[in-house]
Amino acid sequence: MPDTDAAAVAEKIRVLVAKPGLDGHDRGAKIVARALRDAGMEVIYTGIRQTPDMIAEAALQEDVHVIALSVLSGAHLELFPRIVDACRERGITPQNTLFLGGGIIPPDDAAMLQGVGFSAVFGPGAHTGDIAAYVREHVPALDRS
């Protein structure tokens, strides 16, 4: 048995990083995953070509605080709301989980995504440090009861 004291382990921030849809450009998702790892978080990386159900199911099984999605194909308005719906069916809502979007997402689209429950959208040029800081700042406000 490992002799780490389980009682002393504090709650870690757990983040699901996933790429829905068909584009295979996962460099950005991997960089964000790596940056959040280096910020001390536990990042569940699911890889490319994930369906909304796959993402929602992984979020459920992994009990994550954050769902971070990356799309570079322009299909974000199609995919992101469906993922929020698939999550809601499983009791995962913007009240208890932070939804973050990333990719080539115009400002008007970002505003629409915020309307369906996305807390923030990070586009090209976003600093990974800012993403980690955003997560750290907003996770404590989630209703995890």
Add this chain to the structure above:
Amino acid sequence: MSGRLDELQARLLDGDRRALSRVLSWVENGDARGREMLRRLYPRSGRARIIGLTGSPGAGKSTVTNEFAKVCRARGLSVGIVAVDPSSPYTQGAILGDRVRMAELHADRGVFIRSLASRGALGGLSAATQDVVHVLDAYGKDVVLIETVGAGQDEVEIASTAQTTVLVNTPNMGDDVQTLKAGIMEIADVLAVNKADLPGVDRMVSALKALLSLAPDRDWQPPITPLVATKSEGVEQLVDACEAHHAHLVETGRLADAESARARQQIVALARGRVLANLLNEIGEERLSQLSTAVASRSTDPHSAAEAWVGGE
């Protein structure tokens, strides 16, 4: 609080995946609610088949685990998967990537996958792994597969956690001296040789056979099962080999002995953690850092410092 826990317990035992997921987090985090739920659920555990899969990074553990789960599902068994990946020794962050190879299991409600970070434990698992397995067992999973951190030569914790340990080898892992070494080669109940479509598989199999022929008389000879997990070849035989090992444990009465040994190890590990936490509370972090400074500057030695901290025998 107890009303909320009653409700959660009822939901969990009714098969609610979200309730299970939340309880697993509490258990993993050493939350008091996790300990209470474990106390309630533990009597219901002890029915699942616990199978560990270990091997070096890149040997194909996740792919083999995925295929193993598919065969179990085809045989009508529900499956829990606990997949452990390493935490950073510097930032305590982690990338848990085992799900990438298990994507096809997502739609099957009979499979529940939980990724764990090792969180500083060194044996290839995390400190909470056993408790997570207990909860999945109590939840009603017929089979719990534990995939370890990519293991080198000495990460043998899995042998005392699983009932059957599968060591996933690949061809071309080095010369036959590697198979002679103590440690991980000794804990395998089943020797899988994955990527058996690569050259060198015959040499690997004969090196393993040679190793086994030299083994001290044991009443269980670990079977060697070549497989190509990416093509789903040889997986049925691997599952059969694990079944045969389990039957052997039951026949020889070893299963009950091993369960007591596992319990003993977990009690000792938990007690050790508590004693250490109490020591830190009572004697204090400040005293420990004074002593560390004294040892670093050579004004005392580590043994004397430990004695000064907790007292001699």
